[in-house]
Each structure stands twice: as C-alpha cells, then as structure tokens.
Amino acid sequence: MRAIKGGHGLHLVGTVRAAAERGAVIDGEMLRLQARDLRGQLRRGMESNLIVFVVDASGSMAARDRLESVTGAVVSMLQDAYQRRDKVAVISVRGAQPEVVLPPTGSIDVAVRRLEGLKTGGRTPLGEGLMLAHEMIQREHRKEPGRRALLVVLSDGRATGAAGLDGSRNAAALIQQRGLAGSVVIDAEQGKRIKLGLAKELAWQLGGICVQLEHLSADALSEVVAAV
The missing domain is CATH 3.40.50.410 (von Willebrand factor, type A domain)
Incomplete structure (x- = not known):
C-alpha cells in the first residue's frame, strides 16, 4: 500500500525518497544511505x-x-x-x-x-x-x-x-x-x-x-x- 519504517522487505522508491528528503548525496553512481532511510512495505492484510x-x-x-x-x-x-x-x-x-x-x-x-x-x-x-x-x-x-x-x-x-x-x-x-x-x-x-x-x-x-x-x-x- 505504501512505504513505512519497519515494513515488509525493502520498499526501494520509499527508501530513496526518504534519503533524498534527508539530503543524501550521490557519490559517483552510488546513493549514500543510512539506516534511518530504510523503508519497508505496508501490505493490505488478507488475514481471515x-x-x-x-x-x-x-x-x-x-x-x-x-x-x-x-x-x-x-x-x-x-x-x-x-x-x-x-x-x-x-x-x-x-x-x-x-x-x-x-x-x-x-x-x-x-x-x-x-x-x-x-x-x-x-x-x-x-x-x-x-x-x-x-x-x-x-x-x-x-x-x-x-x-x-x-x-x-x-x-x-x-x-x-x-x-x-x-x-x-x-x-x-x-x-x-x-x-x-x-x-x-x-x-x-x-x-x-x-x-x-x-x-x-x-x-x-x-x-x-x-x-x-x-x-x-x-x-x-x-x-x-x-x-x-
């Protein structure tokens, strides 16, 4: 559904966006990430x-x-x-x-x-x-x-x-x-x-x-x- 902290797996777009909002810089072809940038996925539940x-x-x-x-x-x-x-x-x-x-x-x-x-x-x-x-x-x-x-x-x-x-x-x-x-x-x-x-x-x-x-x-x- 959307990117959140502590969600399932890695939400790539959400992680990059969080890093950009923090002011992360691109070094060559690499984006320098920090642990606080990581975002996972919030999924719609299918529980019974x-x-x-x-x-x-x-x-x-x-x-x-x-x-x-x-x-x-x-x-x-x-x-x-x-x-x-x-x-x-x-x-x-x-x-x-x-x-x-x-x-x-x-x-x-x-x-x-x-x-x-x-x-x-x-x-x-x-x-x-x-x-x-x-x-x-x-x-x-x-x-x-x-x-x-x-x-x-x-x-x-x-x-x-x-x-x-x-x-x-x-x-x-x-x-x-x-x-x-x-x-x-x-x-x-x-x-x-x-x-x-x-x-x-x-x-x-x-x-x-x-x-x-x-x-x-x-x-x-x-x-x-x-x-x-």
Whole structure:
C-alpha cells in the first residue's frame, strides 16, 4: 500500500525518497544511505476473520427485521470473503436462553439453511448471549490463533433474562479484559422519544464502538462491519 519504517522487505522508491528528503548525496553512481532511510512495505492484510453476530431476537416485528438484516449481511460477507476464508457465526438472544443458530462457518449454503425461519419473541437474555459469544471466540482462538475476531451486537442494550443488566455488564467487561475480539454495537433502540442509551453503555463496556443506523439493512450492516 505504501512505504513505512519497519515494513515488509525493502520498499526501494520509499527508501530513496526518504534519503533524498534527508539530503543524501550521490557519490559517483552510488546513493549514500543510512539506516534511518530504510523503508519497508505496508501490505493490505488478507488475514481471515471470524465475525460473531449477537442478535436481540426478542419482540416481534423489530426482531424479525434484525434477523433478516443479519441473514442478508452474512450471505453478502461470505460471498465477498472466499479468498480470505472468513467465518461467520450468529447467536440469537431470545426466550430463556440464547442459542447458537449458526456455528462458525464459511459456507453460504449452511448459513442460508440455518438462518431460515428463526423464531422471535420472549425475554432478552443479553448477558447470557454475550457469554456464549465469549466462549465461542475463545474456542475458535485456540483452534486458529491467527484468525481475527469481531463481535457485532444488534441490541438496544436491554437485558431482561435471568442474569439481568448486571449479567450483560459483567460479560462485556470479561470480553474486553480478554481482548480476543474487536466489538461494535448496532443500536437497535429505534423510534422512541426517550432513549435509555444502554447500547452506547454496552459498547463502552466492551471497549468497542456504538453505531446508530437510520435504516437497518443487510447492506448497511455489511458496510459497518467492513469499516471496522
């Protein structure tokens, strides 16, 4: 991509330019270089990624919209990420306990089959869902330490499961402390006059960022993930 100090190999043009900016002189046909002139190459990474979605599937229409957006984003990402061998996983947060509805996979066929016709409604065991994601990320890290992980949470930050709000806070703190994944929270608190700001608080606890989307869609979600 460009020349940097300490990069890969030798970036010849960048090294010569650095020497010229320093005021190096040409002696005969030789350019006198110093160690500080050396530049290497910054390369665009082709590392594989693990993207874990934790989706609030409680409620009705809003939850259905979130699941449809995640399904579309998962398919789009897998289509674009063949060469990087990316994996995507989805955890649905609803009812008494969260559920891994899509284990880590790079298969579009598997993703479409597993994400079809998911149920919505019930309580929101958010803390339990975050712990499930944490365990998955740790397990995948042990198998493939070089794979980068990103946790994407679609939620308004409410936690009405058995662990409550304290459970989600403790799980988020553990994820941040372990440091195996970057985090982004997509704020699902839409259309309310009084906003509690729990999604922003959750992002802070995870050590990640909070994003508010005017319209949630597969394309918008894919763009957020690609930009992180």
